[in-house]
Amino acid sequence: xxxxxxxxxxxxxxxxxxxxxxxxxxxxxxxxxxxxxxxxxxxxxxxxxxxxxxxxxxxxxxxxxxxxxxxxxxxxxxxxxxxxxxxxxxxxxxxxxxxxxxxxxxxxxxxxxxxxxxxxxxxxxxxxxxxxxxxxxxxxxxxxxxxxxxxxxxxxxxxxxxxxxxxxxxxxxxxxxxxxxxxxxxxxxxxxxxxxxx
Numbered sequence: 001x002x003x004x005x006x007x008x009x010x011x012x013x014x015x016x017x018x019x020x021x022x023x024x025x026x027x028x029x030x031x032x033x034x035x036x037x038x039x040x041x042x043x044x045x046x047x048x049x050x051x052x053x054x055x056x057x058x059x060x061x062x063x064x065x066x067x068x069x070x071x072x073x074x075x076x077x078x079x080x081x082x083x084x085x086x087x088x089x090x091x092x093x094x095x096x097x098x099x100x101x102x103x104x105x106x107x108x109x110x111x112x113x114x115x116x117x118x119x120x121x122x123x124x125x126x127x128x129x130x131x132x133x134x135x136x137x138x139x140x141x142x143x144x145x146x147x148x149x150x151x152x153x154x155x156x157x158x159x160x161x162x163x164x165x166x167x168x169x170x171x172x173x174x175x176x177x178x179x180x181x182x183x184x185x186x187x188x189x190x191x192x193x194x195x196x197x198x
Contacts, residue, residue, distance in 0.1 A: 004110035007134035084115030133162035
């Protein structure tokens with residue numbers, strides 16, 4: 001079993017990983033964060049640093065915004081060349097290593113469901129995965145909108161396909177987010193634990 005997290009940019013996918021890591025560690029379950037975009041960032045990092053002056057590997061959210069379109073275009077080219085399988089095939093090696101070592105892989109950026117064997121299919125069908133969708137509510141009460149056309153198209157389908165849907169308010173600390181979301185986090189934790197005992 002593996003876990004996938006979906007949601008628009010800045011919805012809190014990595015935040016959810018941090019909360020799950022903490023909860024599962026308390027049950028002696030080791031986890032590893034895997035992001036499909038990590039390899040993409042490594043591929044583009046030298047170009048972006050030299051020509052745009054941003055270190056994408058340590059960039060702030062504002063800096064990421066300046067290069068997001070470039071990353072999306074590059075990612076899309078590689079996905080189109082492989083019918084959506086380029087980034088998942090790279091991540092699969094790391095996932096297989098985790099499973100061999102009894103470490104639960106959590107993929108923090110399931111974003112696409114356009115091709116027959118795209119990220120959603122890869123997660124749920126190929127890897128018996130569970131999908132958690134995250135929506136974050138702004139201080140003004142509105143939800144964080146999609147960052148680009150790809151998110152606008154894919155996010156509703158991913159949300160509909162999710163095993164769990166988590167909606168949380170913007171909070172200043174991880175502790176406050178955890179307190180607000182304790183009920184759903186505990187439900188997710190129990191489901192993961194039960195599946196791992198099978």
